[in-house]
Amino acid sequence: MPADVFAKKRRNSVLLFLLIGAATAISIIITEFSIAKGVTSVPKAIQWSLSNFYPTKDSLAKLPDILVKLKETLLISVAATTLAGILAFVFAILGSNTTRVNAFFGGFSRGIAVLFRNIDVSIWALVLLFSFGQSSLTGYFALFFGSFGFLTRAFIETIDEVSSSSVEALQTTGASYLTVISQSVIPSTIPQMISWVLFMIETNIRNATLVGLLTGSGIGFTFNLYYKNLSYDIASLVVITIIISILSIELISNYVRRVIL
Known part of the structure; x- marks a missing residue:
């Protein structure tokens, strides 16, 4: 056999x-x-990059303006992810097989998670452009919707896996629904959920660059502006600041994960 x-x-x-x-x-x-x-074509591309795509002394004069746009992108990413995480937790409570109120709310929450999770953030940005135009608000909502779907699904799985035994133990003693949530679900799942939120912040900072290209905001728009104007030295400086910020956020989030997990 x-x-x-x-x-x-x-x-x-x-x-x-x-x-x-x-x-x-x-x-x-x-x-x-x-x-x-x-x-x-790969060697030619590398040769062109080394010859043209690097910051110069003159391009450093644009660094303060670049940092302002980078700060805007970082704040939008963190704000969108944080609010998405709060709402995702509520929907995860309703959608988890362990803590759902009834089958209707459970199916509805899981359906919303599937819908939002499977629509890419760039698609959200294009759809929202018709409603809000090219603005930071469009980028915020695009990141929010993408984060909400992903985090809802991740939180549902976290609740199902981590807290099922403790929930059953409290339910056996006759504890109320809110008591089960506050005394079992939140304490046992919050470290893993924080880890998911940190992961989503890292992802959204990368996504925000692409969203900025579409919505005309943030660091993505700044890169697109200089690149289209053939200011490759300034465009390369934008790329370097993005890379440094992503690596810094990843180091911070990895440290936080080591502390809480």
Whole structure:
């Protein structure tokens, strides 16, 4: 029996690789992509970057303005993620199989999470442009909706996995619903939820750059402005500040995770 199972898994793996290979070949044919040209263009791209895409002494004069836009992007990312985390916790309580009030609210919460989670933040930005135009508010809501869907799903799974035994123990003693939430769910899940929120903040800072390109706000718009004006030295400085900020936020969030987990 073990040999048959191993052989079946091997056949399935081979079939999967063949399907992926066939899909790749068909895609190359349809798009007329040249692998050889793609490989040979890499050295040229590196050479151009080293020759043009680097900050100069003159570009440093724009650093204060860049930092202002970077601060705006960071604050929008943190604010959108924080509010999304608070609402996601409420929906996660209603959607978790462990703490849901009834099947209707559970299904509704999970459905909302699936809907918002599977729409990319760039799609949200494009949709919201019709309502709010190119503004920071559009970027805020795009990040908020994307974060809300992801965090709701993550929180539901966290509650289901972490607190099920303690919830059952309190329910057995006749504890009220709010007592179960405050005495069991929140204490046992809050460290993991904070970790998810920190992860989402990191992700949103990266997403905010793309959203800024679409909504005309923040550091993404600043990069797009200088890049289109062929000011590659200033554009490269924008990229460097983004990289430094992302790495700094990641170091801070990793430290916080080590403390709380």
